[in-house]
Amino acid sequence: MTDHLTRARDLVPRFRExxxxxxxxxxxxxxxxxxxxxxxxxxxxxxxxxxxxxxxLKEIVPVVEAIAGACTLTGRIVVEGNMGALSAVMTYGTEAQKALAAELVLAGDKPAICITEPGAGSDATAMTTRATPVPGGWRLDGIKHWITGGGVSKLHLVFAQTKDGIRGFLTLPGEGLKVARLERTMGLCGMPEAELRFENHFVPDEMMIPNASFGALIDAYNTQRVGAGTIALGVAAEAADRARDYLDRREQFDRPLSEFQGLQWMLADMDTELMAARLLLHDAAASADPFPDRTKAARAKLMASETAVRVVDRALQMFGARGYGGEEPLERMYRDVRMFTIGGGTAQVLRNQIAAHVLGRKLPQRRQVVDAPKGADMAAE
Structure with missing residues (x-):
């Protein structure tokens, strides 16, 4: 156990409250x-x-799990204050960029990674935000959507189209960058999810991430996937622990609920699935050099996020109406955990990535347009 994990566990009661x-x-x-x-x-x-x-990363993952079990929101901040955009900057950034990121994050900033747009979600390369060269730097114009921490984060890693392809730029709040609106979310309600508008927003030359392609920068996102899966795991593990304790306390038909075999089997399934997810996450974290293996990260996030949804659902079911109400945190956990099969790579996109690895080739996602032979019956389209 690291000193940091001990400190995290010391904070758990405070964060849970x-x-x-x-x-x-x-x-x-x-x-x-x-x-x-x-x-x-x-x-x-x-x-x-x-x-x-x-x-x-392997040392950080247990810290995330401990914090997330107490407060999903805080677990998410720990992930983004140690992985994702920060990983990209600390790997590919200049000395000045690394120093800036370190100063802000160590003081408590959660960097925002700005990829998603209204018309570019899983298909990130369809983004339309542009970086235009101007004297001394770049002008950013475009809209970024579902930006976690928008309006709160100081450091932003913004992806934009240039004549040389998609590049990454670091920027801070200032003229030409505004929060257009905030989404009202189902869960993780304390985390702003913002639409950011860049309108003639100036970024100095020295704030472009040098010598890093879009693909290289996105590799850093595999740390975020391991982190997101670990948050989901932490929430689900806490829900399972609460369900176990409740089954021992609650009596019906003159006996504890924990003596009913049907509920015991539910607990056994929950425990087994959580352990499987944890092992995949730890395996992915251990593969980091400097980022986790892409397929291992995809498997781990897929397993952990879907397991978490099932486990929290079963835990709520064990509590019955009490779990459905506000007296217990299960309904909040249920709302929080649902995001993790969507954000940071949907379960379906992750399956595509895993399948490509299994098949040994990347399968095309875009529709291939082929000229039909003369006289072909197009009604079959």
Whole structure:
């Protein structure tokens, strides 16, 4: 056990007590972020040369699971304060870019990664945000949608089209960057999901990530996938623990619910699936060099996210009407965990990636337009 995991577990009771507040008030957990920064849980992946402890992904994953079990929102902040955009900058950025990212994250900033657009979700290469060269830098114009932390994050990693393909740019809030609107989400209600508008937003030359293609930068996103799967796992493990304890406490027909075989089998399935997901996540984290293996990350997130939805659903079922109400956190967990089969790579896109690995070739996703022979019956289309 690392010192950081011990510190995380020390914060769990505090975060668990506050979790319902962020959900109810739809408010970002600034108080929790201050606690995370003070405990050194933001920027754990940052090398010592930039002020961090330089922990491996495998060492960070248990910290995420512990925090997420207490508060899904805070678990998400830990992931994005150690993985994703930060991983890309610390691998491909210039010395100045790395120093900037480290300073902000160690102080508590959760960087925002800006890929998704209204017309470019899973098909990220369809993005239309453009970076136009201007004296001294670049002008960004376009719309980014479902940007986690929009309006809260300081550091933004923005992907935009250039004449040389999609490139990554670092920027901070300023003229030409505004939050157009916030989505009202089903779960993770304290985390803003924003539409950001870039209108003649200037980015200096030194803030473009150098010598890194879109594909290389996206490889860094595999850390985020492992992190997202770990959040889902943490929530589900907490739900399973609560269900187990409830079955021992609750009596019907003059005996504890835990003595009914049907419920025992549900617990056994939950435990087995959680352990399988945990092993896949740890295996993916251990493969990081500097990023996790793409297929291992896809398998791990797929298994963990879908397992979490099933486990939390079963746990809520075990609580009956009590789980459906607001007295227990199960209904909040149910809403929170549903996002993880969507964000950071949908379960269906991940299956496509895994299938391509199994088949040994990448299968085309875009419709292939082929000229029909003369006289062909087009009614079959």
């Amino acid at each position: 506050r979790a319902a507040t962020w959900d109810r008030d739809r408010r970002y957990c600034h108080e929790n972020v201050a606690d995370l920064a003070e405990a050194g849980l933001m920027g754990m992946s940052i090398p010592a040369a930039y002020g961090g402890p330089g922990l491996s």
